[in-house]
Amino acid sequence: MKIGCECGEIVGHVANASPKTVNRAKCYCRDCQAAAFLGDANKVLDEHGGTQVCQTIPALVSFEQGVEKLQCIRLSKNGLMRWRSSCCNTPIANTLRDQKFAFVGLIHTGITYPTMGEERDKLLGPCVFNVNTQTAINGPIKQVGVKRTIFKVLSGVVKAKLTGSYKQNPFFDSSTGDPIVEPRILSKEERAALYEQLDSI
Template sequence: MSKDVPFNCSCGAVSGILRDIRPRSGGHLRCYCADCKQAAVWSGDVTPTPDGIHYYQTTPDRIDFIAGLADLRVFKWKEGRLLRWYAPCCGSPMFNTLDSPQWAFASINTERFNDPDALGPAIAYAFKPMPDGKSKTKGYGRFIIGFTRRTIWARISGAWRNTPFFEATGETITPIKQLTEQDRSGVRQPKPV
């Protein structure tokens, strides 16, 4: 059985619905990496959880905005393909996508949902700090298989074209800010778990 799950930024100016969610439509991941935590702080999240950043990864065609889409801002924390979208009204980290609509990928920060339990439990975690000082990733193989399956299906079906984050030309709906080393150095380091 599928369900629609509402989402919004902290102040409610950006809101929408994650449509038609069922077990195979996405996956719930916890990421403990410093980049995700620091990028959240740069966006304006003053209290990122030490329990990792929770994301629900799915395809962009499942995301419908009710309000605030034009207000979203996007940046690259470092060089690479990952784009991080946030609501500047309240600093809420909202989404991650890749830098081309042809990669039908969107992860949504689960703090943006009134009922994150509706997305199911986390099936994977990445870079979780361990007592010996190393980090551990678990369940990632299954997670990558799901990502690959959804991306291929979106390419075959044409659903990759149905994305709120990109224009028909392939450009993002708002200019991408590439953060510099100086931008990143001003962000406080996340506290260890």
């Protein structure tokens, strides 16, 4: 599976991508919706305000090129770390602040292969997980696959912790455990402006 930004400065890949290693999901939460307005929200959100992601283990993700173009934004002090390209503002991935929680959600806008649709379904299986559906737009959207996903994600996290493979994470410095760039935490005003845009659609 190939990842990268729209302009091609950032290029990376996910090793051994399969339905076993990648969990396809759609998040309808307000934070993901608001974060889409950091750039062109139309490219990120579907007609119900869902963001499609491929969840996997960070050790499988690596960048061949342009890692220095990654920037990290958090909507609030406790928010997810939202990784985007600084060159062309492409949403790439979400991670948690704690590197020990070996989890990454690769946002569909940053996945260059397989392309969305038939090709992706064939390689990674269909998207069978919908979460935070209570804030879907023009719903209702059914919440599905939550238990299965939690189990899959947590077993990956536990395994990475036991084997120490959580340290292989391209978004973090392996020796210090710090993110490779200092995350920028939005101000209250900046965050409010994003929500205002979201509420006006």
